[in-house]
Structures are given as structure tokens and as C-alpha cells.
Amino acid sequence: MSASAKSKKTKKVKNVRYVPYARGFKIPTKKDQVLALGLGVGNKLPIPKEYTDTTFSDVNPFTFFNNIQQPTSIDDWLAQYNEEGQTYSQYLKQCPWLSPRKVKGMHDNFVSSAKTLSGKYPGSKIYIVPVGEFNEEDYISFSNLLDYSKRFLCLPIATLPHFKLQQNGDKLYWVDEPSTKTTVRSSPRTRLTELTSRFHTNTGNFQVQISPLLTKLRQNIPRDAFCLIGLTRHDLYADESDLFVAGMAAGNHGVAVFSLNRYDPSFSFSTEFWYQRYKVPGYTAEERRHLILQRSCKLVVHEICHILGLDHCIFFDCCMNGSGHLAEDFRQPMHLCPVDLRKLQTLCGFNTVKRYEQLLEFYKKFKMESETDWVERRIAYLKQK
Template sequence: MQVIEHPVEKLHSALRSTRKELIEMYEKYSKEEKSFLEGCLIPGDSLFGPITIHSDSDWIPSHPEAPQDFLSFYSNPYRSTPNNDHKTIYIQTIGSFGEGAGITEQYVEWLREYCQAFYYGLVVKLLPPVTVASTNCTFRVNSNSYNLQLHAGELLSFLKKKKPKDAFCIVGITMIDLYPRESWNFVFGQASLTEGVGVFSFARYDDDFYKRSYAGRLKKAVRLEPGNYALFQGYYTPPITSKLLLRSCKTLTHEIGHIFGVQHCQWLQCVMQGSNHLEESDRRPMDVCPICLRKLQSAIGFKIADRYKALLCWIETEGGASVPHSGKPTQSFQDFRQWLCKCLNILQDEMF
């Protein structure tokens, strides 16, 4: 296992920048926020540890790229920033999400509320669900897993046409596996920064997906005909578990982060780290590191403590706005809950 540790001075430079106007922007943080951000850069801090590489198949060894500091983020002419006319994140479900509309409504509402807490200060809305047939996208059977897959690029084109005028972005979510091109085995998701669209699949977050007994596998002999979307009617969807909800929340917020212009993080443990496989994705924490937090805060304008409180409230509140009497499966979020409490305790201690 390789541990990536940056000198504190380099982390401070990545956070604060070396440009005068960006340093002046940083000085607008409250004393408590600056103390929190800078204190979390100290090596060995339990809140934000160093990134670990477990194998050559992990993201960083297989996708070498320069780390993105705050200056690189802020100077990117293609990054997207919400404004008063475009401050809504729209979520579009594609295909079935569970056995019955009630389950789908419940699960997607939890995702919506989590996303709204994560991107505190923006509005997140659900669009009416659509069938796979309505997207008119290409599909195939994966030659390795024998699962149905949808073409991610064509779904992006479909979503671009549906993007509301007041949208900061529109993201499609599906329980059906995705592929970006014929030569690729699969892709967890795909997004376009310049177009403000993204599409993500949660199919591989089911613990049974890689088992030969997975209920979504088709027989090798299945013959596909273009436009035969009947295959997707009643197509298998995994049970909604706490682990699936956690993985879905993590993926959704990670991919929307790219639409803001935040690249894969290489500074500290962060939800914006890249991942090539499920095991690496599970190693990522739920939230952003201090450097990526500043990137989001500069784009949205939230108070750090308010954002942490909103995320904590999401974990501790049963049900959701439209389904208040249902039990939200947050067992897998308890480590994140304790982490948020530590962050808030540090911020509050700095105030007194």
C-alpha cells in the first residue's frame, strides 16, 4: 500500500492560493472557518487522512494527472457556477428503481434531500420518471456479465434536450448498467461540465451484482433487436438497502462535483477521489476535503457549519419531506454522522 502525503506548506498553498485576489477571498472566511480548514491540513489529522493506493488498478496510478489546487479550479474558464437564474439541480430517474412506485419515490426522495444538503444553498428537484423506451437510446448485453447496458453518451443527449431553463444542471440516475462506447466494459457514470448534464448508474452498487446468481443476468443466447425496449419492462432492480443508499449518495454528489469543475482529488481523503472499481469507491469518504470544500463554497457561498448541520439533519431525520413516515435506512451512515459531529464540535469550540 502506498500513502500519498503532501507537505503542509503545499496543502496550504493549494487551499489559499498564491494569487493576491484569491488570498483576499480566503480572508473573508470567519476566523473559526479558517482555523478549521487550516487545522485539518495537519498530517495525522483524524478528519482528513492521506490518500492510500492499494494497487496499480486504483485510479491515480492508472490515470496520472496534475492535482487541481484552488487556483487551477478558479481559473478554469469552463467551470460552471450557479447564479440566481440557474441554481436548481434536477434529478431525472430512468427506468425502474424498485418494486412499486412507492419504493422508487421513497428512495429517490432520500437522494434528492441528501444532494440538497450536500450542495447546501442550491435547490434540488425531481423530474417525473421516464421509461428507457422514451430515451430512445442504444443498448446492449455486456459480453462479460450478460447484463443489459444503456449507452451513456446517448442518455446525455436525451437529458440535454430535457434540461429546464432554470437548471444549474440535470442528472439522470438509473439502476441499469451503463457503457460509454463499444470498447469499454462499463462506466459508473458520465458527465459534461460544459453542458451541465450527467448520468449515473447504481446497478453495480448492489452487493450481488458480480455474482453469477445475480438476478439481472440474461442468458447468453438472448438476441437483441434495436428498439426492443420490452426487455426493460420488469427488469431486475436491487433491494433498497442502507449500503446501496450510501453508495448512491456518494456517487451522485461526486459526479455533480465534476459539473462544478472540481476534478479528481489527489490531496487528501475526499469523496472527489477517482475510483476504478467498487472496492476503491467504498474507501472514499462521504465528504470533500478542505481544498475541495473551498472550491464548492466559492461557487455556492454557504457557511461551512450550516452545511455540516444540514447533512447531519438528513441522517438523523426519519423519512423525507414527501414520505415522512417511512424509515430511512441510515445504518451505514453512522460513521459519517460521528465525523460530522466532530467537525461541528471543532467549529463550535473555535467560537468560544
Template sequence: MAFQPPGPEERLEAIGPTAGLPAILRLALDPGTDFEPIPAPRTGDWLAAHPEPGQSFEEFIRSRPNRPDHPRNRVYLYPLGNFPLDKSPPVDFLKEYAEAFFGMGTQVMKPQTGSDPRFTTRINPFTRKRQILSTDVLNYLKSLLPGDAFCLLAITMEDLYPDPAWNFVFGQASLRERVGVFSFARYDPAFYGEGRGGKDRGILLKRSCKVLVHETGHMFSLAHCIYFRCVMNGSNHLQESDSRPQFLCPVCLRKLHSSIGFDIVLRYERLLKFYRQAGFGPEAQWAAKRLREISGGGRH
């Protein structure tokens, strides 16, 4: 059956009742005009190929999601392989974004360089580039999970594939095992033989931030979002991935807030500061607008 975008009532139902919540949180979960409904998928889009049923807030709660606790309350990033300065996002840049987005301490583990024989590899028949089997990486990460880790996410410039029948995958995560891996390889325009310019650096950074929080979101048991344009939307190709916003919709924001308990206003303030420092103009404007609407004005 073809995917049909949810209507207004279904979207509100997915957010769930908010009458008993604090006023600031109710405002933050009000879609208003800041969150676009998800459009009908086009041929080749994620929901055209995978018509997912969605995950409302109530369904999320009933699923007994992964939640940080004591002592498992830290996000770990694990750089896998080489990160050339001219075509890679700075790992510290990603660490800062994860801290602002999730409101949790984030730590970078000691990088591993070179090839690892534990991983199955192949040469992609279309790109003629080397790929690593992502499920091998997930199995390896399970043995590295620190005692205070809520989750461990490997980041790599190597291209990935999840199964011999697949061409590639941007990233893959295990919801229950709290490990994940994602690749920046296809987010670099040079991967497709294009020249690399100054503008491409900003594109790579934005793409890297999106996939970082998307894959980490899965570790909090967030399924793909089918209600609004959201960073948790599924993606079947690069153009679709680029069309996703950097932010969480009200449904997914409520899920994450219920698990972490961050201060909503402080989170948006930290994101606004990050976006401004990173030169993410449209994202900074959006975050500033949300802050004004949630906190009733101010200097944002």
C-alpha cells in the same frame, strides 16, 4: 510516471491562502486531523491507472468554473427507467441529500419508464446484463435541460458503459454541458449474484449518496481530488468507491463554497441531521465533530 501522493506543503498550497477569509471559513478549511491524506494507490486503483495532476483551488478559479446564477440555480434529478423498491434508493432520499450537501434547491423531474430507443445498448460479455451507452444519455439530457437548471443529473438502475472498449462506468458527467448520469446497478449486492439482506439496504443508500454528490461535483467543474481522502476521489472499482468518505476535503470544500456561497455551519448542521435520520452513524459522528471544531462547541 507513477502517481506520488502530495506532501503536507503541497496539500496546504492546494487549499490556498486563507488569511483574509472569515474566521469560520478559515476553521472549516483547516485540515487538522479530520482529513486523511490520500494514500499511494494500489494496483488497479484509479490513480494507478490514471495518474492525474490534480486541481488546486487557484487552478479551479482560473478554469472559470460553472457557477449557479440567476435564473440557473436549481439541481434537477431525472430518474431514467424503473426503480424497483426492493433494490433502488428512494429518489426523494437522494433529493434531500443533494439539498443538504449543495445548499441548493433540488427538483425531481417526471420519471421516464421503460426502454428508450434513442440509447445504444449492448449485453455485457462478462455479466450478461444489458448496458446503456452513457454518452447517448448525456446527449439526450442536453435537450431536456430546464431554463432554471444549474445542472441535470439522470439516475438509473441500468448498467452503463462509456465506450465499446470499456467494461462499465459507474457514472459520467459533462463539466461544461452541466449534464450527467450515474447508475446504481453495481452498487446493489444482488448485481453480483449475492443474496440481498437488511444490511445491504444501508450499503446501497450510502453508495448512492456518494456517487450522487461526486457526479454533481463534476458539474461544478470540480476535478478528481488527489490531495485528501475525499468524496471527489476517482474510483476504478467498487472497493475503492466504498473507501471514499461522504464528505469534501478542504480543497474541494473551498471550491464549492466559492461557487455557491453557502453558510458553512448551516451546511454541516443539515448534513448532520440527514446522516442521523438516515442511520449513517460514522458520518453523523464526523459531521458533529467538525461542527464542534468550527463553531466552538454547542449542542452538536
């Protein structure tokens, strides 16, 4: 997913039927897809059923998994960036979590001989924590986000009491309370730290600069954390020229923060001014809750996968594709392609069918019909003899 969407002045072009890929980008061939998986052609190894749905042939090795989509807008990710992609073999070499050496900053006991992430760090977990309060009008359930992340990643997921933010007029503050402090330097008093932000008087809208939030998260990361993911309903920006940023990770420090502000379908947002948004009529409360949950689930696992070492995917239509704008993000699938599924399976050690069954329970519960249908068919295929 794109970290930012910037305001740009471009000439309007009518009746554009073809948008080219970024200069230098090469569309992966069927052979490239199989080579990226690290099996099949050139490796003299059969493709396990969990990574495909047909017997390999030069014509069509995969049918459940679609090819990446041709750009339809000049703002689409692959219309802007010449992504090289990350093969499975490259992931094994690049991912620090698979190293026989302890990752810098990890405090948990380390088992160098273990093969999976939880085996190497048996007491650690991923933390997903609210930054600022969410109320019923936000239509966001953190318990559901935690549940989905656990089913998708097959790793321990936990949360903490929300990190408090306080608005005083046109200023926004991070609130450090004595009860949340664990260091010898903790103060018996509540402390307010002003966050860099911008405020629009006429609309009353805030945007919070992301760097100070990452700093505060670093100061509060638990000792048993693989990473700490902060989620906020506040809009975010990094540089003054930004229209907004969806979020940002400081992977070397194990922290990230992301905004769910623009995931509500009942609002549309200006492409020119950060503070302008417009009400979109016609959505029921149930529809809003459904779409916000679906979009938020995809955002959270996409970004955690980045922290776990997975780069953007170019080999298939995949949850790990990059996106240059919200519409592109929304139309991308929730499932992983074979290449990224193999990466995550190697890191986490899950049984693929059981993982799909756990996801199916979630999709059925929240009436995600297309995801339910896809996973049901996938499970049925994998269980065929």
C-alpha cells in the same frame, strides 16, 4: 470517480505488498496541502477554522482530514493516472460558473455582479431525474437522494417525472410521450426511439450505450437547469471493449447520466464478462437499503461537483478522489477535504457549520454511524471558542 472499468488480462502476482503510484505522481506534502488551500504558507493569511482543526504548524496542519491512501491495487486510480490536482487558486481561474460572463447554454436571468452561483442565476436549479422506472426491489429512494444533494451542495435541487424506457424483447426504447413535449414540433403520438444496447440471452441482462442517453437528456433539459442528472438502474457502457461504465457527463451541454446498477451489496460482478453477476447472501433488506443509499449519495454529489468545476482531489482522502474500481469508490469518505470545501463554499456561499448540521440530520436519520460521528466532532470543534 472513474467513468469506466475495462476488462483487462493481467498476470497474477502473488503476495504483492507494495503498489506504486503512477509514474510521475508526487505525493502532496503538508506544505502542498496548505498551498492548495490558498491560505497559510506563502499567502500570509491565517487558515480559517472551517478549513482546519489545529493551529497551523509544519508538523501537522490538519488532523480531521487524512492524507490520500497508498494504492493497494494496480487498478486504483492513482496507480493508473498521474493526477496533478486542482488548487483553490486554479479553481477560481478555471470554473466557468464564477465567470463574470454568462455560461453558454444558460437561459436564466444573469446577474454578473453576484458572487455565488445562485446569485448569478437566481432562478436556476439542478435537476436529478430517474431514467427508467425504479421499484421497491431496487431499494432506491429518489426523495432521499434529492434531500442529500440539497444538504451537501446547498443549491436548489428538483426532479421531473421519470423518463420512460420500454423493453421489447432484446431491444430497449426511449419513450417520448406527448404530455412531456413542450416544443412546437411535438407529436401528438407516443414515439419510441431505439437505444443502442447489448443483450445477453442466457442471463437476460441489458447494457445500454451511454451516448444515446446523453443525447436524449440534452433534448429534454429544462430551460432553468444548471444541469440535468439522469440516474438509471440499467447497466451502462460507452465502447464495445468496456466491461461497464459508471456514467458520463457532457459538461458543455449540462447533462450527465449515471447507473446505480452495481451499488447493491447483495450482488458481485464478473471482472471479465459484463453480463455476469452473482448473488451475495447474508444481506438484510435494511442493510441493502442503507449501503445503496450511502453509495448513491456519494456518487451523485461527486459527479455534480465535477459539473460545478471541481476536479479530482489528490491533496487529502476526500469525496472528490478518483476511483478506478468499485471497491476503491466504496471505501472513500463522504466528506469534502478543506481544499474542495473552500471551492464549494466560494461557489455556493453557505455557512459551513449550518451545512454540517443539515448533513448531520440526514446521517442520523439513516443511521450512517461513521458519518454521524465525524460530523458531530467536526461541529463541536468549529463551535469551540
